[in-house]
Amino acid sequence: MSPSRASRRRPARTAAVLAGAAAVALSLSACSSGSSPTSSQGSNYVDGTGEITLVKAVDRKPAPDISGKTVSGGQTSLAAYKGKVVVxxxxxxxxxPCRHEAPHLAEVSAADAAKGVQFLGINTRDLTLSNAAAFEKSFGITYPNLFDPYGKLILKFPKGSVNPQSLPSTLVIDRQGRIAARALKPLSTQELNELIDPIVAEQ
Structure with missing residues (x-):
């Protein structure tokens, strides 16, 4: 490749990276406690309290296929946990707020493993793996976390659906691979259990 061609491609790649970062910044209210509670008017969503939304089983939509490199250097996907409830x-x-929530996630993920519940993180807007890896170690996070610095995986959740809209956000995927619940706030241990347990109890 000639130097002139390389120099022309470099700005294009840079523009693509910046565009991805801008898109995820617009789709996520960074480090907020969440947006306004979802209204049930004109929808089939059953609102929980605060920033928690539950979706009736008959109205759930499939979660998108997300996969990629993990913070620890492996590979994983949402599809790998088919048949389990996935948080x-x-x-x-x-x-x-993510740091405040992390110990609760670590606690519940360990306690719920025997129930067939799998936790899966998506780390976003950390441009280096080292910061994300240090977070995992600091809070005892042992479940896999996809490394998504520019939010490409998060953007696979369609806008206007029960999609993540803030950091932190938590989705619960039912055993059929459908989005069953969403929280646009940091969750306590009790709130996590209240969000997950009814979906685990479904037959």
Missing amino acids: VNMWGSWCD
Whole structure:
């Protein structure tokens, strides 16, 4: 490749990266406690309290196919946990509410493993793996976390659906791979259990 061609491609790649970062910044209210509670008017969503939304089983939509490299260097996907209830948490090491929530996620993920519940994190807007890895170690996070610095995986959740809209956000995926619940706030241990247990109890 000639130097002139390389120089022309470099700006294009840079523009693509910046565009991805801008898109995720618009789709997520960074490190907020969440947006306004979802209204049930004109929808089939059953609102919980605060920033928690539950979706009736008959109205749930499939979660998108997300997969990629993990913070620890492996590979994983949402599809790998088919048949389990999956708790998907979006976080960043730089996000104070995410740090507040992390010990609760670690606790519940360990306690619920015997129930067939799998936790899966999506780390976003950490441009280096080292910060994300340090977060995992600091809070005893042992479940896999997809490394998604520019939010490409998060953007696979369609806008206007029960999609993540803030950091932290947590989604619960039912055994059929459908989005069953969403929380746009940091969750306590009790709130996590209240969100997960009814979905685990479904037959």
